[in-house]
Amino acid sequence: AQKITQTQPGMFVQEKEAVTLDCTYDTSDQSYGLFWYKQPSSGEMIFLIYQGSYDEQNATEGRYSLNFQKARKSANLVISASQLGDSAMYFCAMREGRDQAGTALIFGKGTTLSVSS
């Protein structure tokens, strides 16, 4: 079973509109972290936002916010006031809680966002 599911292969939005990118996850750990990354066509993965499983408030970073619904195991990324530069691939990722260090991220397949003028 997939641990991270991103069901939207592609999303289209006009400049200045808000867009929500979906992410659901599957874990039996009580402690885990959820991350969103942006990957432009240049290839670099850019960290956007983090949400911890015990965080009571939804994370926000500038125009990015994370709609965290723990019971539904969803962690959707909301981008407000879209800009042309937001066109990129977006990945949701999870780090499960373990005692050992060096636990790597589990990534979803990504969603391509296209912003038009």
Add this chain to the structure above:
Amino acid sequence: ETGVTQTPRHLVMGMTNKKSLKCEQHLGHNAMYWYKQSAKKPLELMFVYNFKEQTENNSVPSRFSPECPNSSHLFLHLHTLQPEDSALYLCASSQDWGGVEDTQYFGPGTRLTVL
């Protein structure tokens, strides 16, 4: 230099060549990672190093050989690769004290083409 750097950015090699990918992080982190990103696939973890010790090898073929001489440098040595190894290879680093909030920061990647 800041963040995570990778060289070369692009590499074309034949199946009998030997080449190396280099990654350097300037963030003072303790853990470094190699990921492979093929077209239309999720990122695949290849190797993890924590305090220079390899802590994870995700069933990677032996034609990929990692090396981590110190916490700031990570190499991926390549030999006798196959065309299906063509992909974007991403390096990442993190502070990694074991908490779930540990954020990985990525380099720009090396786009590898095997002929």
